[in-house]
Amino acid sequence: MSKTPLYAVLVITISLVYTAVAVTVDWWENASLYQIYPRSWKDSDGNGIGDIKGITEKLDYLKEIGITASWLSPIFKSPMVDNGYDISNFTEIDPIFGTLDDFDAMVKKFKELDLKIILDFVPNHSSDECEWFQKSIHRENGYEDFYIWADGFEDPQNAGQKLPPSNWVSVFGGPMWTWNEKRQQFYLHQFLPQQPDFNFRNEIVREKMLDVLKFWLDRGVDGFRIDAVPYMFEKVNSDGTYPDEDPKNQIYTQNQNETVELLYDWRNFLESYQKQNGGDTRILLAEAYSPIAMLDRYFGNGTHFGAHIPFNFDLWYVTKASNARDVQRLVDGWMNVMWKKHQTANWLTGNHDMKRVIERVGQNKTNLVYFLLTGLPGVTVTYYGEEIGMSNVGSQNSSYQAGRAFARSPFQWNDDISAGFSSSNKTWLPVANNYKTVNVKNQLAAERSSLKVFKALQKLKQTPAFKAFKKQNGFSYKAVNDNVFQIIR
Numbered sequence: 001m002s003k004t005p006l007y008a009v010l011v012i013t014i015s016l017v018y019t020a021v022a023v024t025v026d027w028w029e030n031a032s033l034y035q036i037y038p039r040s041w042k043d044s045d046g047n048g049i050g051d052i053k054g055i056t057e058k059l060d061y062l063k064e065i066g067i068t069a070s071w072l073s074p075i076f077k078s079p080m081v082d083n084g085y086d087i088s089n090f091t092e093i094d095p096i097f098g099t100l101d102d103f104d105a106m107v108k109k110f111k112e113l114d115l116k117i118i119l120d121f122v123p124n125h126s127s128d129e130c131e132w133f134q135k136s137i138h139r140e141n142g143y144e145d146f147y148i149w150a151d152g153f154e155d156p157q158n159a160g161q162k163l164p165p166s167n168w169v170s171v172f173g174g175p176m177w178t179w180n181e182k183r184q185q186f187y188l189h190q191f192l193p194q195q196p197d198f199n200f201r202n203e204i205v206r207e208k209m210l211d212v213l214k215f216w217l218d219r220g221v222d223g224f225r226i227d228a229v230p231y232m233f234e235k236v237n238s239d240g241t242y243p244d245e246d247p248k249n250q251i252y253t254q255n256q257n258e259t260v261e262l263l264y265d266w267r268n269f270l271e272s273y274q275k276q277n278g279g280d281t282r283i284l285l286a287e288a289y290s291p292i293a294m295l296d297r298y299f300g301n302g303t304h305f306g307a308h309i310p311f312n313f314d315l316w317y318v319t320k321a322s323n324a325r326d327v328q329r330l331v332d333g334w335m336n337v338m339w340k341k342h343q344t345a346n347w348l349t350g351n352h353d354m355k356r357v358i359e360r361v362g363q364n365k366t367n368l369v370y371f372l373l374t375g376l377p378g379v380t381v382t383y384y385g386e387e388i389g390m391s392n393v394g395s396q397n398s399s400y401q402a403g404r405a406f407a408r409s410p411f412q413w414n415d416d417i418s419a420g421f422s423s424s425n426k427t428w429l430p431v432a433n434n435y436k437t438v439n440v441k442n443q444l445a446a447e448r449s450s451l452k453v454f455k456a457l458q459k460l461k462q463t464p465a466f467k468a469f470k471k472q473n474g475f476s477y478k479a480v481n482d483n484v485f486q487i488i489r
């Protein structure tokens with residue numbers, strides 16, 4: 001532990017003002033969400049990979065530390081080229097995670113504990129091994145336009161060779177178009193070539209995706225985190241060609257207007273599902289690294305609504321060097337638009353694609369980040385392991401796609417073999433070296449620890465002063481000077 005006193009760096013003060021106000025917030029508006037990365041949370045069968053039974057086994061832990069809802073990264077059938085974000089069957093559980101029966105048992109446990117469960121919904125693309133893509137390659141009836149296919153151009157310099165339909169560059173680098181020999185056309189993929197994009201201008205695709213939502217809603221889930229929202233549509237010219245774009249300013253391949261409408265459709269679908277079936281609000285969380293003006297639209301325009309929670313990634317810019325005024329600027333970015341207009345807020349610290357909090361802000365400030373997160377109004381989202389201050393494992397190498405494993409190492413439950421994550425000492429990713437000291441068991445037993453701070457803050461979050469976050473209830477925040485950021489509840 002470094003000896004630098006916290007107050008020399010940045011202090012967050014939270015003042016409580018108790019008022020007798022009726023608290024009328026829907027469950028999600030004040031939720032404390034926790035992201036489980038299923039491969040890495042708890043391995044129940046000793047094969048070194050986390051699974052659904054493991055989650056069920058350990059779910060009490062979330063309740064114990066004050067979490068109210070959890071979202072799970074994909075657990076569906078997949079060849080795992082992108083660790084489950086390449087789905088080959090949207091309504092099947094991948095055998096490495098378990099079975100549908102295991103899933104049902106897990107949902108039952110969630111309900112018993114009064115925790116909400118949210119699944120990852122990956123509508124932008126499937127795996128290239130998905131039956132739908134295979135059928136589309138062969139132009140089977142009903143599947144011809146399931147994906148985005150285009151002829152491209154004859155290469156004037158190389159007779160018989162084809163050039164892609166546009167200069168678009170995929171998120172992981174390289175062209176967004178890949179030639180398919182069988183179909184003799186290019187297909188579009190915003191991510192890897194093994195992740196072909198669906199064609200959401202095709203009504204049948206839209207219906208199939210609603211079927212997917214319904215399938216999981218019927219099994220009791222409380223909502224969906226929608227993957228890769230900005231990438232759902234790409235611009236097409238009226239003659240069917242695709243316009244080139246500046247790769248640094250992706251005006252044709254991200255955040256197209258039709259995406260907003262699509263979110264409205266999904267929201268309407270969830271609302272009618274609730275009307276027909278009762279139960280609490282089912283929610284949509286949107287993963288969109290988009291400008292605030294676009295997040296505002298993804299949330300809704302006052303008459304139409306999209307995602308309940310468009311993720312707010314701004315607190316990722318809090319670093320070791322940030323002072324109270326920097327924090328204020330970041331907080332203002334969200335509050336001035338989303339809170340003022342819609343009275344909605346959410347605060348996120350990390351996920352499976354990003355460096356861990358401790359690496360970004362340093363050990364001294366990790367707890368401060370949680371004061372900030374919880375002190376502010378609305379939803380908090382915690383990536384597994386952040387509550388105990390887990391660090392990156394391995395280095396971030398240059399390729400974005402390959403270099404994301406560092407924040408996905410096995411969860412550190414205790415100081416036993418493989419940190420109590422697995423009974424095997426061979427785990428799919430190595431366990432962090434510090435697990436003997438940094439683990440749940442130690443931190444729950446210690447008088448003071450990150451986990452104890454986290455737990456105390458979650459408790460606070462459920463008190464009336466914290467729940468009642470609407471403007472009229474006297475909430476305010478400001479940077480008092482460079483070192484003190486004050487929040488009044």
Ligand code: NOJ
Pocket residue numbers: 082085086122191227228287352353
């Ligand atoms: C965002 C997910 O968080 C990431 O892990 C994945 O690679 C891409 N979407 C593609 O699905």
